[in-house]
Amino acid sequence: ISRGNNSRPFTVVVEGNVGSGKTTFLEHFNKNENVAVFAEPIDMWRNCSGYNLLDLMYKDPKKWSFTFQSYVQLTMLGLHQKKIHQPVKLMERSLYSARYCFVEKMSRDGLMPPASVAVIDEWFKYITATDEAQIDLIVYLRTSPDIAYERILKRNRSEEKTVAFEYIKALHDIHEDWLYNKTLHNCKAPVIVLNADLDRSVIEEEYEKYEPHILNKKPIEVKI
Numbered sequence: 001i002s003r004g005n006n007s008r009p010f011t012v013v014v015e016g017n018v019g020s021g022k023t024t025f026l027e028h029f030n031k032n033e034n035v036a037v038f039a040e041p042i043d044m045w046r047n048c049s050g051y052n053l054l055d056l057m058y059k060d061p062k063k064w065s066f067t068f069q070s071y072v073q074l075t076m077l078g079l080h081q082k083k084i085h086q087p088v089k090l091m092e093r094s095l096y097s098a099r100y101c102f103v104e105k106m107s108r109d110g111l112m113p114p115a116s117v118a119v120i121d122e123w124f125k126y127i128t129a130t131d132e133a134q135i136d137l138i139v140y141l142r143t144s145p146d147i148a149y150e151r152i153l154k155r156n157r158s159e160e161k162t163v164a165f166e167y168i169k170a171l172h173d174i175h176e177d178w179l180y181n182k183t184l185h186n187c188k189a190p191v192i193v194l195n196a197d198l199d200r201s202v203i204e205e206e207y208e209k210y211e212p213h214i215l216n217k218k219p220i221e222v223k224i
């Protein structure tokens with residue numbers, strides 16, 4: 001694992017279900033001047049040449065999943081490539097969760113036909129064969145699906161009002177296979193698992209426990 005070098009910052013991606021507390025996590029590290037924080041480019045997804053692709057996708061996933069995930073892949077690549085001055089780059093989600101979690105889910109649900117998945121996958125393989133989207137560490141905000149769902153309802157994001165608990169449960173299981181059970185795709189970067197069920201009032205302590213690793217001050221013991 002290349003731990004960042006002078007041409008590339010130490011790149012950390014925070015992954016987790018919808019409602020797992022990623023924004024709270026980003027806000028905590030945004031205070032650190034050594035970290036350049038990039039939230040999900042959701043505003044781009046809401047306005048691609050005037051089209052709200054996120055809304056279209058939730059309203060008619062069969063018709064718009066490919067269009068939406070194709071644009072997600074482009075916008076995430078843009079963030080992976082963004083040059084920064086700080087030594088650490090922290091991104092909300094990544095090209096990897098786009099492919100391994102969301103495209104995976106839409107493919108399993110038959111919302112994205114195999115030919116469309118194949119095209120997304122060809123772009124994904126082409127991009128990841130370059131060094132344009134390398135990552136050094138994954139922080140997995142691990143939540144129970146019911147707690148994640150509760151937060152989604154509370155946050156009440158307009159496009160998500162149709163999101164069912166079953167979708168959140170299935171997305172949880174895919175994240176678990178990818179980042180916890182490690183049975184879905186090989187995950188080259190080390191993974192730090194945080195207990196993201198913790199309430200906001202105590203979760204800062206959980207962040208601080210791993211701050212040295214996230215700031216590239218302390219290597220992760222990779223269990224052989």
Ligand SMILES: Cc1cc2cn([C@H]3C[C@H](O)[C@@H](CO)O3)c(=O)nc2[nH]1
Binds near residue numbers: 040076097
């Ligand atoms: C990389 C990636 C992020 C991402 C988010 N989403 C959805 C989940 C949430 O409702 C919203 C913001 O994360 O977008 C998606 O459908 N596909 C995605 N792919």
